[in-house]
Amino acid sequence: MTESSKEISVQNATAANTGGHTFCMLNSLGLDSLTTENTENVLNEALSAIVEHFGADHGYIVLKDDKGELVNVASTYRGEQGEAQMTASDAVIDKVMETSAAVLVENAMQNPEFVGDVSFQRFNIGTAICVAIKTSQSTAGVIYIDSTGSKWDNSHLEVLDFIGRYMGLALSEVRWQKKQRENKRLIATGTAALQLSHSVKNMLQMIGGAAEIVDFGLRTNQIHRVKKSWEILKPNLERMRKYTLEMLDYSKDRPIKPANCNFNRII
């Protein structure tokens, strides 16, 4: 490390103290406290902080649902538009979903790439930024902000792109947790099958051996041999039946069915 870079790094340390607006915004997003239950709330609050930080007029978070369709999960408007129409450009969102690369649209109304999209004209949009919410698996959705003014450049794109990746990590965590809950019984079944593997093979061995002698005895009319082997076969069949049914039963998911009850009687 050179002397001059050391100098900068010491200044950097102080920057956190004085000029860390971007950091304050990032730290206020609260994305690491995301859960399945609070997702909508946290994303809406995060979007508000983003819209305020960037001075955007509108902001949207759009996520792919289970069927792969894009759903607007959070919207924020500045000023009094209230229940305004969605101002975001579908063409821009589709492009980001496809390439998962961040897009900055400057001079939106004159932009040749999105000239076919009427949103910019209709809502008098000057600049828009759209970034992918990336998880390691796929592009989960986008964050989209726009403004009637023209104030953003690549440095803003970089910040929002970082937020997109950060939000992707946070969403991914929530989805893994959900998946883990869903897979819990399946994993337990598989594990049980593996652990019981040895004793099940023993049962099968005994059943197979005894069945062969029963078969042979029946064909040659040696009923005493049939009876003897049947005494081995029968209890093992029962064990096998019990084991298999229990395993199937265990792996089944039982949805909770809440119902009214007399609580006093239960305790």
Place this chain on the structure above:
Amino acid sequence: MTESSKEISVQNATAANTGGHTFCMLNSLGLDSLTTENTENVLNEALSAIVEHFGADHGYIVLKDDKGELVNVASTYRGEQGEAQMTASDAVIDKVMETSAAVLVENAMQNPEFVGDVSFQRFNIGTAICVAIKTSQSTAGVIYIDSTGSKWDNSHLEVLDFIGRYMGLALSEVRWQKKQRENKRLIATGTAALQLSHSVKNMLQMIGGAAEIVDFGLRTNQIHRVKKSWEILKPNLERMRKYTLEMLDYSKDRPIKPANCNFNRII
């Protein structure tokens, strides 16, 4: 939103452009590209960026291993100490692992809370910051930086704490992916068991019914009934055996055993 807060938010947007030192450091950490394979490299590079940003003298990333023991996975020294001894205070690390709350030690050598720890005296440490690498499941480890000077306050603590949570999310993602790979076969086994549930129950039904008649026939010496039921029992036993063995076989994990081979012969 008031007029003055609008004013600030517009300035914030520009801060990313000019004074965003903290953001540049965060963005350079590359934590969202973490994988099982590159973990050590990425963490070491991230730690270098952190140490440089904070102007720290030493930095460490300590993670719990599979057995729950703390392992130093990344170390960075500024200057020429090279292979210096670990300067981090065990007492501080233990406290953060226990409470998972970030700790700033000011006036380290005089600090009454850690007076029993000789590291500060021995290495002439002025300030230290230690934050938890938090995942939703647990505290995975800590990031620790120290300096012989005395330059950090709560604003630095806040930035490093954010990095700790961010790193926690990134590590968690990698661990989920690893877990998913490990569980893949178990989940497939469980799913197969569930899907086959109906036909397995049919087999068991037939086996159970036929076995009862075989049993009755043997006890009452009605060998023709035994023979008839045995014809039903036998093929179902075989199907059951095959099904169970296949399921067990499928769920077993087979480690890859690489060996030399004549590639030309294979193709």
